Amino acid sequence: MSTPIALDLRRYSPETQCHSHDYHQLVLPLSGRLELDVAGQGAMVDRRTAAVIEAGRDHAFAGGEDNRFVVADLPVAMEPALGRLPAFIELDPGLRSYVHFIAMELRRGQVGDTSRERILHLLLQLFRERFGAALNLDKRLLAARHFLDAHLGDPITLDQVATAANLSRRHLSDLFKSAFGMTPMDYLRDKRMRLALELLENSPLSIQQIALDAGFQNQAAFSDRFRRHFGKSPKHFRPREKN
Incomplete structure (x- = not known):
């Protein structure tokens, strides 16, 4: 069975949870904070820091007050090289602006299958531009x-x-x-x-x-x-x- 592509707005509970999944995941900040540990590497996902969770990686997480994130679940085949990136990356102003644009579109409820894939391909393109060296x-x-x-x-x-x-x-x-x-x-x-x-x-x-x-x-x-x-x-x- 192929892994579905997901793009949505999420809030995280303050209760610590732990799991893994068979797809890559991008956790992109809008507001608040998320305490996240990916395979033993811990950091805070906040206004300037995003998380790249490689498929199969165990991770534990707990949300702070009033947290809100854009979360993308991506089949490994869609961008295999994401697994080469660090678990935590800094977002520059251009990326932060695009994340807020995605959130605006999601809030309007106007993101169908075609537009979702287009948004994600553009998001991945921005990642490739910023982190091309890390992606070899x-x-x-x-x-x-x-x-x-x-x-x-x-x-x-x-x-x-x-x-x-x-x-x-x-x-x-x-x-x-x-x-x-x-x-x-x-x-x-x-x-x-x-x-x-x-x-x-x-x-x-x-x-x-x-x-x-x-x-x-x-x-x-x-x-x-x-x-x-x-x-x-x-x-x-x-x-x-x-x-």
Whole structure:
């Protein structure tokens, strides 16, 4: 039987519990604290610290007051390399922001199967970007990713990415999808959408300018892609333009 993918909001009881499970688990903080011991390594999961619980690892846990977490249960096959990460990792502002975005979507009750998988793939991509060295990623793939990151607003082709990685198009696509769960061009689209979301929420730029900065030649094409990616229009993320 395949392990189901789960993504939800959870609170933890103050009573200590102990178990293990056959899937990887990410415990991502929103508020409060969680005392957690993973295979003898103990730490506090709080506002800046998340937990990566490898499949099969015994762990004990007890929640503090008013705790709230985004928790993702992931089949090992979805991201085998998660088991190489430390049990406790520090979240940078970008990751914390994305965790709160996930929580907002979960609270609205608008996360179906398709959007849940998309959210999780993007979350895993953020982990790969931050912790690529710990995950032992191929240096050629890191070169490809760096090239994509450096050209978010430019019209680029798969041939150019393959040249930057010193790989053939097919070999690049196969390796990239195996490592990152998506093709190079899907990665580029995801990064452009995340850039656009950040600019929409935190900059005074017009939607038309944000579309250009995210690599789109016109606002209509950008708005269509954005809506398909996030399930909402760009204007939804600009409070002053909602009404």
